[in-house]
Amino acid sequence: MTDSNDRMDAAAPGGEAIPGRRGAFTALGAATLGAAAFAGMAATAERAAAQAPRESLLRTVISRGRLIVGTGSTNAPWHFEDDRGQLSGMDIAMARILAAGLFDDPAKVEFVRQDPAQRIPNINTGRVDIVIQFMTMNPQRAQLVAFSRPYYAEGVALLTSARSRFKTFAELRAAGSTARASVLQNAGADALVKDALPQAQVMQLDTQANVIQAMEAGRADTAVVDLSTVRWLVKRTPDRYIDAGHSFRSQLYGAAMRQSDPDWLNFVNAVFNVNMFGHVSEAYDAAMSDFFGIEPRRRTPGFPPI
Amino acid sequence: MIAAMVYALPFLWQGFVLTLAVSGLVVAGSLVIGLLLGTALAFGPRWLGLPIRVFADTARAIPLIVLIFTVYYGLPALGLSLSPFWAAVAALTLFKTGHVIEIVRGAIGSIHPGQMEAAKTIGLTFANRLRYVIFPQAVRRFLPPWINAVTDSVKGSALVSLVGVVDLMMAIQQVIGRTFEPMPLYILGAAIYIAVNATLSIASRRLEARFAATVAA
Numbered sequence: 185m186t187d188s189n190d191r192m193d194a195a196a197p198g199g200e201a202i203p204g205r206r207g208a209f210t211a212l213g214a215a216t217l218g219a220a221a222f223a224g225m226a227a228t229a230e231r232a233a234a235q236a237p238r239e240s241l242l243r244t245v246i247s248r249g250r251l252i253v254g255t256g257s258t259n260a261p262w263h264f265e266d267d268r269g270q271l272s273g274m275d276i277a278m279a280r281i282l283a284a285g286l287f288d289d290p291a292k293v294e295f296v297r298q299d300p301a302q303r304i305p306n307i308n309t310g311r312v313d314i315v316i317q318f319m320t321m322n323p324q325r326a327q328l329v330a331f332s333r334p335y336y337a338e339g340v341a342l343l344t345s346a347r348s349r350f351k352t353f354a355e356l357r358a359a360g361s362t363a364r365a366s367v368l369q370n371a372g373a374d375a376l377v378k379d380a381l382p383q384a385q386v387m388q389l390d391t392q393a394n395v396i397q398a399m400e401a402g403r404a405d406t407a408v409v410d411l412s413t414v415r416w417l418v419k420r421t422p423d424r425y426i427d428a429g430h431s432f433r434s435q436l437y438g439a440a441m442r443q444s445d446p447d448w449l450n451f452v453n454a455v456f457n458v459n460m461f462g463h464v465s466e467a468y469d470a471a472m473s474d475f476f477g478i479e480p481r482r483r484t485p486g487f488p489p490i
Numbered sequence: 491m492i493a494a495m496v497y498a499l500p501f502l503w504q505g506f507v508l509t510l511a512v513s514g515l516v517v518a519g520s521l522v523i524g525l526l527l528g529t530a531l532a533f534g535p536r537w538l539g540l541p542i543r544v545f546a547d548t549a550r551a552i553p554l555i556v557l558i559f560t561v562y563y564g565l566p567a568l569g570l571s572l573s574p575f576w577a578a579v580a581a582l583t584l585f586k587t588g589h590v591i592e593i594v595r596g597a598i599g600s601i602h603p604g605q606m607e608a609a610k611t612i613g614l615t616f617a618n619r620l621r622y623v624i625f626p627q628a629v630r631r632f633l634p635p636w637i638n639a640v641t642d643s644v645k646g647s648a649l650v651s652l653v654g655v656v657d658l659m660m661a662i663q664q665v666i667g668r669t670f671e672p673m674p675l676y677i678l679g680a681a682i683y684i685a686v687n688a689t690l691s692i693a694s695r696r697l698e699a700r701f702a703a704t705v706a707a
């Protein structure tokens with residue numbers, strides 16, 4: 185080391201006039217101004233586009249030739265990658281039903297994988313045509329997005345494990361404020377837990393798997409998850425998981441779209457209705473049976489069931 | 491445990507490649523922009539230095555996750571719609587550029603002003619003073635903190651999964667979402683990240699040794 189004189193405060197002398205150096209920095213400045221001007225032009229074009237009358241998303245989707253669906257990939261049995269790495273689940277089935285209604289081809293769907301927290305923002309910034317991602321319909325959300333008719337009525341249940349301190353609902357309830365419950369991060373998640381366990385400590389986590397992991401790792405005594413998940417897990421690994429034996433709060437799952445587009449909303453509802461109650465029910469029935477073990481209802485002619 | 495890891499590996503490959511791609515783009519992008527802006531900050535006039543200082547401080551002050559969401563949702567409002575991948579790369583690059591600017595400024599600032607003055611007295615132009623006198627000395631001060639920033643980028647790239655980009659972390663979450671067995675997957679993920687960053691650390695130590703030798707000679 186030749187320059188052992190390490191001085192951190194050694195600022196470069198400023199204000200000297202060397203043409204080459206000034207020129208280089210002026211060019212840099214000019215480039216910045218150019219970029220700013222370009223951004224300004226883009227903003228003007230955007231304003232002009234915003235003033236044009238808005239076409240229904242239904243026409244846009246049809247002329248595009250594929251449906252863009254916002255959903256997740258980390259929550260079985262709703263939306264998950266199967267053993268072949270293909271997206272599968274009830275939400276995926278509903279997306280394919282919609283694509284079949286649009287294009288006669290259930291494969292014409294592009295899935296945009298998103299975090300649950302992105303469901304409403306991605307609709308309102310136009311990144312997706314529709315969100316089908318186990319979305320609970322509630323009045324607060326309905327102020328921000330347009331919900332389709334519900335396609336499933338979910339419940340909430342308490343999952344415990346063979347190693348849990350409290351295994352049954354009675355034990356959890358008796359434990360009062362010493363009981364700790366993990367739950368998926370969500371609007372109203374806290375109130376959800378308090379419905380069943382009014383005094384329990386609530387721990388909100390980012391994915392359903394982490395909610396369950398928290399319970400298995402002993403960080404929580406019970407995982408407050410969907411009834412469908414509890415049934416699925418207990419059925420798959422009965423030696424590991426226990427259904428605490430209490431389910432509550434039926435909640436409706438609907439697809440979400442942008443507001444002020446009645447054509448698109450009506451189209452989605454019509455396709456869902458026809459598949460759930462009408463004559464094209466094979467795909468919906470198969471999904472209900474595969475993912476929840478629910479046998480198809482008989483459709484009887486005559487008075488409409490809905 | 492091991493069986494669960496072996497089962498998961500094929501599903502993680504694409505995510506792993508994407509993590510490397512994001513990290514690589516971020517490191518390269520932030521290096522080029524950071525070098526330019528950091529040098530401008532060290533030697534440039536005040537009117538140029540001030541906005542760079544404001545940018546560097548802002549980029550470093552905003553939590554990375556906020557920056558990612560700002561770019562992802564903010565740019566479409568300005569008429570520029572980036573795909574989740576490029577939005578995430580842009581946000582991470584902005585963040586990392588803030589750091590690189592500081593590292594560059596610090597490395598240059600630590601070179602004694604006498605070096606610059608001496609180079610001036612023998613008539614070197616500004617560009618040549620940087621090229622032959624300042625940068626060769628500054629690069630040794632630059633490398634250690636920069637490598638630190640590079641490993642940080644690799645770890646920070648895990649946040650891109652929040653805007654739906656299937657990187658290594660998201661691929662891990664996807665397997666967990668199917669198996670509901672997080673522990674083996676988290677351990678496997680940690681092992682992969684450690685392997686990548688350990689490789690970088692070893693490479694950087696070699697690089698540092700090489701530059702030290704070159705300058706001493």
